[in-house]
Amino acid sequence: MRFSIYRFDPDKDAQPRMQDYDLALQPTDRMLLDALIRIKSVDDSLSLRRSCREGVCGSDAMNINGKNGLACITRLSDLKEPVELRPLPGLPVIRDLIVDMTQFFKQYHSVKPYLVNNQPSPEKERLQSPAEREELDGLYECILCACCSTACPSFWWNPDKFVGPAGLLQAYRFLADSRDEATSERLDNLEDPYRLFRCHSIMNCVDVCPKGLNPTRAIGKIKDLMVKRAV
Amino acid sequence: MRRVMQAHCGVFRFPDMLIEGVKKIKDAAQRAQHTEIRDKSKVFNTARVEALELDNLIEVAVATMVSAEARTESRGAHDRADHHQRDDGNWLKHTLWYKEGSRLDYKPVHMQPLTVQSVEPKVRTY
DSSP states (O other), rough: EEEEEEETTTTTTTEEEEEEEEOOTTTTOOBHHHHHHHHHHTTTOOOOOOSSSSSSTTTTTEEEEEEEEEGGBBBGOOSSEEEEEEETTTTTTTTTTEEHHHHHHHHHTTTTOOOOOOOOSSSSSSOOOOHHHHHTTTTTTTOOOOOTGGOOOHHOOOTTTTTOOHHHHHHHHHHOOOTTTOHHHHHHHHTTTTTTTTTOOOOOHHHHHOOOOHHHHHHHHHHHHHHHHHH | OOOHHHHSSEEEOOOHHHHHHHHHOOOOHHHTTTOOOOOSSSSSHHHHHHHHHHHHHHHHHHHHHHHHHHOSBBBBBBEEEEEOOOOOOHHOEEEETTTTTTEEEEEEEOOOSSSSOOOOOOOOOO
């Protein structure tokens, strides 16, 4: 199977380049990550991040034939040859398929992605009805792979000012949590022309999310909350 | 290493496989001494990380293999076809592996927890 992979070693290369590989796959190689590991046994200078190999850690997020996704759950049989692999778009490239996630995480941390509740801790858990818990479905499952934010044109143009789909999904995850008490502060935190409102419902995020989540819908709900309290 | 451990040291273990496994994993450990990485980069060198991980993995693999071969009872995920029962009389002890001299040693199990009630070892039946 033929691959064309983005290569860049800041120690050696002045410019990035695409390198072609053609390798014989075994019948046991089902996912793109299997192929990449096989390529690495031939050319061990190809660098990539990977960990769980089952689509839950988000380490091996990359741009596959033009679309962001996780290598470990992308079937080789679904891919058109030559398979073009590039690092996630928009983020600084450290080496080959490895990008600097600092900007992405900075935006994530900026929404205070933890429960804020100053009531004294109860004996056991802070209780929540099944209906209240259901509000968190489709939000808590985010693996922070960055496929969504790096697919968002608004994030490309303003990664330092626009929080991005991943960060905003988590912002809503806490806004929607019945146990959280900082709703007002969380919304204040997004009251800015850039933080939330650069989202124009482009919906690339929904298209690429490997976990099937919908940041656009969550962002819409945040916008609803902001309108309601302004009225 | 993966193949040897999977075949010779899975959950269900057999005496002849364990003996052969010890020999094979020690061979693999010898080969691992001559690991070569072609990537010499100083930036995010995943080949170097994988080589270092191999060093650690092979050492744990040898320790696991030798300890399993030595334990003549079944306990938890160590199920031996020739010694199917748990043998608390002889084997209620922790295995210690020392790289220097490649030697095994044992230490007793701590039977008295500090803050909770002690639970007597019982035959496991479901």
